[in-house]
Amino acid sequence: MFRVENQVSGKVFQTDGVDAILDDALLHGCNFPYGCQKGICGKCKATIIEGEVGYPNAIYDGISPAEIADGMALLCQCRAKSDVVLVVAELDSVADLEVRKLPCKVERIERLNHDVVQVFLKIAAGESLQYLAGQYIDLIHPDFEPRSFSIANAPGNSSLIELHVRWVEGGKFTDFVFHKLAAKSLLQLEGPKGDFFFREDSKKPVILVAGGTGFSPVKSIVEHAIATKLERQIYLYWGVRDVPDLYSDLPQKWADEYENISFVPVLSEPNATWQGRNGFVHQSVLEDFDDLTGYEIYACGPPVMVKAAAKTFVECGMIKDNFYSDAFVFAFTEAK
Ligand SMILES: Cc1cc2nc3c(=O)[nH]c(=O)nc-3n(C[C@H](O)[C@H](O)[C@H](O)COP(=O)(O)OP(=O)(O)OC[C@H]3O[C@@H](n4cnc5c(N)ncnc54)[C@H](O)[C@@H]3O)c2cc1C
Ligand code: FES
Incomplete structure (x- = not known):
């Protein structure tokens, strides 16, 4: 195994020298830019500062011999032949x-x-x-x-x-x-x-608030955080009507496995046997945090939930610029 370090982001990952460096970078949650993954478009080009890479197949138009001589490499095609330090501007904006x-x-x-x-x-x-x-x-x-x-x-x-x-x-x-x-x-x-995406450059603890299938993008965010070994604290709240609506057991598994992840399910219409939190999901967040000033908050799900969270969290000190949301508004146009 070889160690690859991106000098720009400080991210480090392992590569086996068999798969392309880009494949292992993506597997480890690095947002390296790419396009065709066939060696043609040149979007995955990077500068190699230290170490050696090789190409098992013919090199296509994505990089010129002069660029290779200058220390550049096509990450979708090349394999590491030693530990590598490279320079890539990772994607951090839509x-x-x-x-x-x-x-x-x-x-x-x-x-x-x-x-x-x-x-x-x-x-x-x-x-x-x-x-x-x-x-x-x-x-x-x-x-x-x-x-x-x-x-x-x-x-x-x-x-x-x-x-x-x-x-x-x-x-x-x-x-x-x-x-x-x-x-x-x-x-x-x-x-x-959409501009609802995880901001990786921040150091603030994160509160994720999902309503119903609003869990979907939240799952993507948490899985990405785990892949990148993110150390920031993540507080995940998932609001649904009743127990059967909690359609995934992943949040509890994450909370059990990772010290920096906690999970609170919140039911708005619980059956009589439910022992956990109930009410609206944003209210549970407000019960747990006296002051939201230092937090980055992501809210996703029904418009009414997102709206209530935006309004009440600001009253509890949340800075508007630290609030990101996706409201699952409906397409109003009629199907053909
Ligand atoms: C950015 C974004 C991301 C989304 N992500 C997801 C997702 O990950 N998972 C998911 O399940 N949904 C998601 N949605 C919502 C999803 O797009 C709608 O539920 C879907 O378009 C409904 O299409 P339809 O043709 O079945 O309903 P339509 O025929 O368009 O609507 C039928 C009736 O149901 C109402 N209606 C439509 N959608 C909903 C709804 N979501 N809740 C309650 N009533 C509704 C309409 O007002 C209408 O009266 C997202 C929406 C947006 C804008
Ligand atoms: S992604 Fe197109 S050349 Fe590598």
């Missing part, structure tokens, strides 16, 4: 990301509870979607207007996209997803979209 329309195929659909399914979309061969943890995509099908869904997995495996889709009563597209969409169905996605 302005760095290209919004693309990509064909994709449903790989599988799994039922998570009575009204939420997990949809895995495989992007067409050789393509991938680069995004930041927390962002969303629009799903495009010829019979419907585009519908927005947050990406639930961390950016490491960007050719497979995980979504959590809640069935909406009378909802045309979500009904289609529940009753007609199947493995191998073809769709298009457009993304990445």
Whole structure:
């Protein structure tokens, strides 16, 4: 194994010398820029400050012999031959990301509870979607207007996209997803979209507030934080109606495994046997924190929850610039 250090971000990861350096960087949660992953576009170029890299295959147009002689490398193609120190400006803003329309195929659909399914979309061969943890995509099908869904997995495996889709009563597209969409169905996605993404340059402790399937982008953020060995404290609150709506046991597992992650489920309409917190999820946050001044807060889910959090958290000292949100507003346009 070799050690790779990005001198710009200070991030360090291991690579085996068999996989491309870019693959291992993404696997370890580094937001290295890339495009084609075929050696053509040149977007993954980096400067090697120390160490040696090699190319097992022919080098395509993404880098010139003169650039290689100057110490540059195409990270999607090269393998480490020793420990490496390199210089890459990692993506930390949505302005760095290209919004693309990509064909994709449903790989599988799994039922998570009575009204939420997990949809895995495989992007067409050789393509991938680069995004930041927390962002969303629009799903495009010829019979419907585009519908927005947050990406639930961390950016490491960007050719497979995980979504959590809640069935909406009378909802045309979500009904289609529940009753007609199947493995191998073809769709298009457009993304990445939205400015709800995890700010990695901050040192503030983080409060994540999810409502219902608002857990989806929060999952992406926490999985990314774990992959990057983030040490900041993470307080995760997940508000749902009743126990069956807590459709994932991951939050409790994270809290059990990682000292810097805590989890509080909050039920608004609990059954009689529930012993935990109840009420609205934002109220539980307010009960636990006297002053929100020093925190970075991410809230995602139903518009009414996000609005209530924004208003009441400011009254409790939250600095507006430290509040990031995605409200799951509906597409008002009628399906064809
Ligand atoms: C940025 C963003 C990210 C989103 N991410 C997710 C996600 O990760 N998972 C997810 O499940 N949803 C998510 N949503 C919400 C999702 O886009 C809608 O639920 C979906 O578009 C509904 O489509 P539909 O065709 O089934 O409903 P429509 O046919 O458009 O609506 C049917 C009826 O249901 C109402 N309605 C529509 N959506 C909802 C809703 N969400 N809740 C309650 N009533 C509704 C409408 O007002 C209308 O009366 C997100 C929305 C946005 C804007
Ligand atoms: S990502 Fe296109 S050349 Fe490496």
